[in-house]
Amino acid sequence: MxxxxxxxxxxxxxxxxxxxxxxxxxxxxxxxxxxxxxxxxxxxxxxxxxxxxxxxxxxxxxxxxxxxxxxxxxxxxxxxxxxxxxxxxxxxxxxxxxxxxxxxxxxxxxxxxxxxxxxxxxxxxxxxxxxxxxxxxxxxxxxxxxxxxxxxxxxxxxxxxxxxxxxxxxxxxxxxxxxxxxxxxxxxxxxxxxxxxxxxxxxxxxxxxxxxxxxxxxxxxxxxxLPLPKSIDDEVEIVTKRAKNIAHTYQIQADIPAQELIKRVVTIFRELRQGHDIDKKVKFNSMEQPLSTAEAISVITGSMAMSACFGSGQVNEKNLAISLHTTLIKNNEEDSIVWVEYLRQMNKRNDDWKSLHAQCLDLCS
Ligand SMILES: Nc1ncnc2c1ncn2[C@@H]1O[C@H](COP(=O)(O)OP(=O)(O)O)[C@@H](O)[C@H]1O
Ligand SMILES: [Mg+2]
Known part of the structure; x- marks a missing residue:
């Protein structure tokens, strides 16, 4: 078509x-x-x-x-x-x-x-x-x-x-x-x-x-x-709306990922940005890479483009993992160490997260 x-x-x-x-x-x-x-x-x-x-x-x-x-x-x-x-x-x-x-x-x-x-x-x-x-x-x-x-x-x-x-x-x-x-x-x-x-x-x-x-x-x-978005829900809303707009402008033939997936991406960004998990129990080192809402938006639009070109048009966790990896790591060795450490520590979070973390860890090995 x-x-x-x-x-x-x-x-x-x-x-x-x-x-x-x-x-x-x-x-x-x-x-x-x-x-x-x-x-x-x-x-x-x-x-x-x-x-x-x-x-x-x-x-x-x-x-x-x-x-x-x-x-x-x-x-x-x-x-x-x-x-x-x-x-x-x-x-x-x-x-x-x-x-x-x-x-x-x-x-x-x-x-x-x-x-x-x-x-x-x-x-x-x-x-x-x-x-x-x-x-x-x-x-x-x-x-x-x-x-x-x-x-x-x-x-x-x-x-x-x-x-x-x-x-x-x-x-x-x-x-x-x-x-x-x-x-x-x-x-x-x-x-x-x-x-x-x-x-x-x-x-x-x-x-x-x-x-x-x-x-x-x-x-x-x-x-x-201009502050960073206050709550996760505010940031999820911004990411969802802007990713939809961008996908529409560039005619990316993929559906916007499920809210739960977007929430996971936003949570990862917020935790890495703040240097601790949302429950404030685990601490992480900070990354050099900026971790703003704009990067979260580009993770979502990147995953939609991957899925539109080489998948079914439905964003899956593999698309998200690849997009997260490319956005977060660039070519920075130290950021890569922080990312792996984050994934290892947060792997115990709950079963819903396991598959995304495993896909992300796979890309780091
Ligand atoms: N609070 C917000 N409301 C609407 N869009 C936002 C918000 N925060 C970030 N964005 C989106 O993030 C992207 C990057 O914004 P940009 O204006 O280039 O950032 P800056 O100039 O502050 O570096 C834009 O697509 C913008 O729509
Ligand atoms: Mg600017």
Whole structure:
């Protein structure tokens, strides 16, 4: 059977992925007062993120967690503070930032990916050198950065992994955020931020120590900390919903695993993350590998892909064991030792678990 393939883009941004939901919200929101340059009112933005109903259309829940955090994030974007989403890797910082931009400006594509190699030109502007040499410096030869574009249009730019950038870049951000303009000395002009302009930056707590953010920069941001899911049931729900979405997007022809299996995977992640079993009786060493909800989601989607390609389309424990092994161990000898130790200690748990543990141990030998 040939797979149905209506959309050819491998990855769609939130504004394209949820276009019907956004249309329905806009319809319902017609009479509401909207902040300048916002497509939706703050209440409708919250509904887009937290889910509900609008004009007869089901609005899916994008962020699963404390709605107050989402309210703080939305309210921050109405002020002159930028928004900084902080948390462990895989706590939906990028996902929330993308969906907020999609709801507020219908465009989550103005993104800067922060790395150690990010330079000031990436934040401000650069030049098309062929045009620059041919015509000299003028607006046509200027290449605008995502932040420049956002300022000009009164929209939101995203800055991923801000804390990975070197201090000079973080300092350049201070001036952008406080002055709200970018000077172009070559043209003796500047671009001023229009109302609605803001930046949503993300930072991983694991990277925080590398290039510590100065207090001057931190002050320009309102920081919202996104926690790991509180309970097993919350995490199972997130994993189930996101794995379903991803399998649907990539047309993986397999059923979502039974809740009990997903719960076992989530339990393994939580126990390894916390360094002890759920009953707090057995302790384990910690792994270097991040063990976030995002990795648990990829274990489930990986097992579904295995089962779709080489099995019956029903995820079994062998599919899960292979997917767990690939996600958890990568090529790290020490993580592999922690994993085997964990499996040996937890093997006594109860009979329902035995088969999954045995399959996992088999792969380690
Ligand atoms: N609380 C949550 N609500 C919804 N999705 C979540 C949550 N936590 C993790 N995820 C999912 O985990 C995946 C990774 O999230 P991502 O935004 O890339 O993490 P981060 O940027 O924090 O490292 C996404 O598919 C996201 O939907
Ligand atoms: Mg991210």
């Amino acid at each position: 040939k797979l149905e393939n209506k959309n050819t883009k491998m990855r769609q941004f939130a504004e394209d992925l949820f276009v019907q939901e956004l249309d329905a919200l806009r319809e319902e929101d017609k009479k509401e007062v909207k902040p300048q340059n916002w497509n939706l009112s703050p209440k409708a933005v919250k509904k887009f993120i937290m889910g509900g109903q609008a004009s007869g259309v089901e609005i899916s829940q994008k962020y699963m967690g404390d709605e107050r955090l989402v309210e703080i994030a939305i309210a921050t974007l109405l002020t002159d503070s930028a928004l900084l989403l902080v948390g462990e890797p895989g706590t939906a910082k990028s996902w929330l930032s993308e969906n907020l931009c999609a709801a507020i400006c219908g465009d989550a594509k103005k993104v800067i990916q922060g790395t150690a190699g990010t330079i000031e030109e990436h934040l401000k502007y650069s030049w098309n050198y062929a045009l620059l040499i041919a015509n000299g410096p003028n607006m046509d030869s200027l290449i605008k950065s995502p932040i420049y574009n956002a300022m000009e249009t009164g929209t939101i730019a995203r800055f991923e992994e801000l804390s990975r950038c070197v201090t000079e870049i973080q300092d350049a951000m201070i001036s952008i955020l406080s002055e709200k303009n970018i000077a172009i000395p070559e043209l003796n002009t500047q671009v001023y931020a229009q109302k609605g302009f803001s930046i949503i930056a993300t930072a991983n707590t694991r990277d925080m120590g590398i290039h510590d953010m100065s207090s001057a920069l931190k002050r320009r941001f309102n920081t919202v900390y």
